[in-house]
Amino acid sequence: MKTIIKNQLNTNKTERYDTCCFCGAKMLPEESHNPYPVKPYSFFTTEVVEGRCCSMCNQSIVLPARKEKLRRGEF
Numbered sequence: 001m002k003t004i005i006k007n008q009l010n011t012n013k014t015e016r017y018d019t020c021c022f023c024g025a026k027m028l029p030e031e032s033h034n035p036y037p038v039k040p041y042s043f044f045t046t047e048v049v050e051g052r053c054c055s056m057c058n059q060s061i062v063l064p065a066r067k068e069k070l071r072r073g074e075f
């Protein structure tokens with residue numbers, strides 16, 4: 001008698017992706033960024049939290065906004 005062993009896929013991997021608050025891209029909490037000052041300040045946690053942004057948006061949206069604020073002396 002043959003026993004067929006199913007390929008055990010790890011299906012119960014915990015979904016712990018955040019969604020970027022700008023573009024909606026999925027990212028791990030460790031890879032997320034605080035979108036302040038464009039969006040409300042968001043602290044880093046290792047759990048899924050709303051209001052974080054991805055590296056791409058951090059570079060293209062958040063960092064320019066911070067530089068602009070710095071330039072105007074608003075920080």
Ligand SMILES: [Zn+2]
Nearest residue numbers: 020023054057
């Ligand atoms: Zn994004």
